[in-house]
Amino acid sequence: MFFILKLSLLLPFCYFGWYYIADSLTLLTGYLTETLINTLFTELISTIEINHTQLDIIVNVTLPKAQVPTGMLPEIVISINPLIYSYGLPVSIALILASPFQAWKTFASLILMPFLLLPIQLWGVCFELMKTLFLQYPKEFTSHIMLYPWQNDMIAVAYQLGALVLPSVAPIIFWIILYKEFVTQFVPTYEISR
Amino acid sequence: MFKFLVYFTLTLSALFSIEKLNTTREHLIIPFTEYIAQISAWIIHFFDAQVITQGIIIQSLSNGFAVSIESGCNGVEALIVLASAILVFPSQWRHKLYGISIGFCAVQLLNIIRIISLFYLGQWDQDVFEWAHLYIWEALIMLDVLVVFLFWLKQLPHIEKPVA
Numbered sequence: 001m002f003f004i005l006k007l008s009l010l011l012p013f014c015y016f017g018w019y020y021i022a023d024s025l026t027l028l029t030g031y032l033t034e035t036l037i038n039t040l041f042t043e044l045i046s047t048i049e050i051n052h053t054q055l056d057i058i059v060n061v062t063l064p065k066a067q068v069p070t071g072m073l074p075e076i077v078i079s080i081n082p083l084i085y086s087y088g089l090p091v092s093i094a095l096i097l098a099s100p101f102q103a104w105k106t107f108a109s110l111i112l113m114p115f116l117l118l119p120i121q122l123w124g125v126c127f128e129l130m131k132t133l134f135l136q137y138p139k140e141f142t143s144h145i146m147l148y149p150w151q152n153d154m155i156a157v158a159y160q161l162g163a164l165v166l167p168s169v170a171p172i173i174f175w176i177i178l179y180k181e182f183v184t185q186f187v188p189t190y191e192i193s194r
Numbered sequence: 195m196f197k198f199l200v201y202f203t204l205t206l207s208a209l210f211s212i213e214k215l216n217t218t219r220e221h222l223i224i225p226f227t228e229y230i231a232q233i234s235a236w237i238i239h240f241f242d243a244q245v246i247t248q249g250i251i252i253q254s255l256s257n258g259f260a261v262s263i264e265s266g267c268n269g270v271e272a273l274i275v276l277a278s279a280i281l282v283f284p285s286q287w288r289h290k291l292y293g294i295s296i297g298f299c300a301v302q303l304l305n306i307i308r309i310i311s312l313f314y315l316g317q318w319d320q321d322v323f324e325w326a327h328l329y330i331w332e333a334l335i336m337l338d339v340l341v342v343f344l345f346w347l348k349q350l351p352h353i354e355k356p357v358a
Contacts, residue, residue, distance in 0.1 A: 004341060007337070011333075015329070015330065081328070083328070083329065084328050084329070087328070087329040087330075087332060087333055088333065090333070091333045091336070091337065157211075157214070160210075160214060160265075161210065163266070164265065164266045164271045165206070165210065165271055165275070167332070168272075168275075168332055168333060168335070168336035169206075169275055169336065172336060172337075172340050173199065176195075177195070177199075180195055183344075184195075186344045186347040186348050187347055187350075
């Protein structure tokens with residue numbers, strides 16, 4: 001009960017702190033997203049512009065030459081809010097701070113957690129980009145990229161997972177792993193019967 | 195712990211895949227979501243009669259503002275997470291059913307509070323609505339799942355181990 005009370009009191013402060021550093025986190029996310037996507041699909045992303053906490057991803061697309069004015073490149077802008085995939089960070093920080101304090105463990109967990117959750121955020125951002133580009137925009141925009149139907153299905157499922165489940169479940173799973181001893185006190189124990 | 199996490203992930207993936215099937219959505223998820231919308235509107239009627247529902251949409255007759263209860267906002271994913279954790283944890287089947295039933299009520303109760311609060315926050319301030327919708331309520335629902343799971347664990351009887 002005391003743990004839940006501490007968690008409830010800490011959560012607003014953690015959310016405030018998270019939003020305060022959101023601009024810096026978005027910079028890192030933008031850089032890594034561009035690197036990842038351009039590794040998978042060569043030069044798909046022209047550049048990413050950071051607009052406060054929003055990523056404006058400028059994507060190179062294909063259009064018939066007749067539709068492209070001379071001297072211009074066909075590009076579209078896909079805007080993504082990366083914070084919707086990282087709201088688990090303040091939750092996990094609050095869980096760590098509400099758990100029993102052990103100096104080295106608490107500080108190590110606080111430093112480790114953002115790095116553990118960064119892949120979750122990247123998963124969400126990248127699959128939202130791929131879902132929007134490959135499943136919602138006309139196929140001719142990405143005619144230079146061949147995707148099989150199963151790959152399109154995989155993008156759809158991965159996007160749903162990244163949007164609906166991972167951002168909220170992953171922080172709790174990581175916290176359980178880091179604070180295994182604290183969590184296992186809730187687990188029923190063996191009683192010796194004679 | 196490792197075994198629990200592996201089985202949990204597999205069960206979660208399986209239940210999530212079943213939930214995403216068109217048949218499941220058409221015959222179970224959408225009717226359930228419509229029912230949640232109706233219950234929410236019924237509660238709202240105690241203090242605001244100017245509200246109607248149309249399928250998964252709740253709308254205010256006074257200003258036209260409406261919310262649509264989409265996937266992720268009907269509490270189903272949260273229930274899948276809780277059910278996966280309870281199903282995988284070693285316990286008797288009646289304890290599992292008890293946990294999932296209580297968890298269903300706890301999650302949906304908080305979910306209905308979420309829907310009603312967002313309905314009125316949206317009419318008051320769009321920025322606050324966005325914050326509450328995208329960041330805060332998602333986390334609170336999942337923390338609700340965690341708390342229910344921990345309470346369920348605490349309620350499980352001690353396992354008797356006879357002396358050899």
